[in-house]
Amino acid sequence: MPSDSLPTVRLVGIGAALPNPCLHNDDLSQIVETSDEWIWPRTGIRERRILPPQLSVVDLASQAATQALAQAQVHPQELDLILLATSTSADRFGSAPQVQAALGATRAVAFDLTAACTGFVFAVATATQFLQTGLYRRALVVAADVLSRTVDWTDRTTCVLFGDGAGAVVLEADTAGRSEVGTRASMPQVQQGILSIELRSDGTGSELLSLGMETEARPLVGSLEVGQYRCRPITMNGREVYKFAVNAVPEIIEKSLFRAGISAEAVQGYFVHQANQRILDAIAKRLEVDPERVASVLERYGNTSGASVPIALADWIEKGRFGPGDLGVMVGFGAGLTWGSIVFRWGK
Incomplete structure (x- = not known):
């Protein structure tokens, strides 16, 4: 169990990369038997981005990472750790070292982490442990996927859902501000950075x-x-995944909020994996919070796997809807089955 001597871990920079071109629902109707009238009401998606064949996961990841580092005012040489959350790397041995090389972060150790749509949340949780132990001071977490290269474009139940994208955050350990992550006893002291972490998996639903x-x-x-x-190609039982998400996700959010000593109403932004608008609406209803507090970028980007959480966070920060000192919850769920929730206060 963590002790109160552990440093606070802050999220201090965010970046996102969305490739061109856009693939609209009307375009999909020329590929499979579907339409915007069918896709939009059922998913909340109108378009998604497709990475050109000559580019790779590394290109997307590096672009998002560069933005996050710039916002955090951190030089690549100041990084100690790089985690790449991806399920679609072209190199099965891992692509994080290639991202490290592209950034020029020669001091950082880099490795991949695979947890599908929960990958970003799991990677942030993993980086937090490295920073809290004092082994490293600064970490970069990137989630990037090119799901367009994994779908069956003749399967109208899946090809309408997925898009390509990347998101990244920079984390810093602050030894001046101490916290105890994820323990009820620490509630009065926890004020900044990562406030609580809850992770789950259930292989019976793989x-x-x-x-x-x-x-x-x-x-x-x-x-x-x-x-x-x-x-x-990707295979999915959409009905069962929906049932899993609307039950498991609100529960883990509630548990992470309880551990942080924060009410659902006190949170300014919920950044939940962007799988389906109906799932986001069901989560808001279960938590009894205003749906406007649950970020949604589904309409423009579709399901970008683990990258959807930082993409949504970056979108709100860019628009001024979320900023320094605001309370947020990051939530991932998906294949594995895996799911997780992180409560945090944004910024330095």
């Missing part, structure tokens, strides 16, 4: 949403066969 690899048996020599991987 088949509800997957991006798997098929194994094909091929003859190697004599009677010996070898298995060869082949990527499968």
